[in-house]
Amino acid sequence: MDSAVPSEPAPALTKTLKVALLGAGNVGAQVARILLQDADALAARTGARLELTGIAVRNIDAPRDVELPRALFTTDASALVRGADVVIELMGGIEPARTLILEAIEHGATVVTGNKALLAVDGPSLYEKADAAGVELSYEAAVAGAIPILRPITDSLSGDKITRVMGIVNGTTNFILDQMDTTGAQFADALAEATRLGYAEADPTADIEGHDAAAKGAILASLAFHTRFALEDVHCQGITAVTADDIAAAKEAGYVIKLLAIAEKLAVPGREGAAGVSVRVHPTLLPREHPLAAVHGAFNAVFIEAESAGELMFYGQGAGGTPTASAVLGDVVSAARRMVLGGPGRTETTTGVVPVLGIDAVQTRYYIGLDAADQPGVLSKIAALFAGHGVSIETMRQTVHREPGDGGPGTAELRIVTHRAAEASLAATVEAIKGLDVINSVTSVLRVEGV
Known part of the structure; x- marks a missing residue:
């Protein structure tokens, strides 16, 4: 008895969709391989044969990890786009990707892209062009690689109200x-x-420096809160200032440091009942029991809080040719099914516009590292300064680095975690601390979430 698993049968098809691929890098080459290798299976799922008509590249002779038919390669991307039903843009960068996507939209083609940099910089105008032309612009691969996160936000949670998105997206x-x-x-x-x-x-x-995560944060915020956010709307801070001492001190206190992209709905200061959205990227202390704290290596995860669904987490491979190709092909199959069945393509939904709030509107907690003189009265001075700015200290740890010598003062390392307070108050407190005569330096300032 043959125990082999049967492959999906090739259906009798009357429709063929011409697919143009722009770019044959790590992801693009894998997308091409799957389109060619799994043509019958993809046809069975879409109801149409997806014909890869060409692959636009800068250099036809460049070495590639995947062996693909040379006849498919071309340097004339514009001609390829004009003859396609579906255009897959995986070139990256702003130009010529933007021009080619606009050309595809003008010619009525569905566009699938993984270009988070372009979407973050110029996404709003691309969405408007696609809406006006009645074509679909899909970009699941632009955030978190293989993790299906954008479709769950736009489809599965469309009947809910998302209040917060917090993710490891780089x-x-x-x-x-x-x-x-x-x-x-x-x-x-x-x-x-x-x-x-x-x-x-x-x-x-x-x-x-956090720019990649900020681009993805803008995309997540746009979908979660039905408002178009661009890169300049995102407060961005990278990880270059995080030291081994910060990591060790965080571990001792029961935290782990992660670079998080956070988009959340907040009250608008001075406007009772009004809500806005803050989008930010920065190194963050998380309690080790938080689900995102367990995300190791190069994996990604996105944690969503919604009014009805509660807390949800999506976890998986955040990069790599084959995992990201999976997300690209998911968009292609979804769009192709709509093209076969008829009806308008799914486009970006913006049901309203909420104000974009700056980092000062955020309520958060701070972890502050200080190098201070080891002498009487230091802790009371620090506590008084915090109280004067309306910031409450939750914990304070002190470690003496050396004993006083020759009658002079010693030095001590202080690690302070605050209670939740307005970002503006916390920032003002840190600035004031720098002026204390007992403080040698502020060694680190990190935000704390998930508590």
């Missing part, structure tokens, strides 16, 4: 911080290891 920074936490490595050593393993680019600036 695998490189999560790997670096996880290495520092688990091995005690310094930032530079953890970054070097991430580069060696291929998690970090030769120029890791977009990752370690």
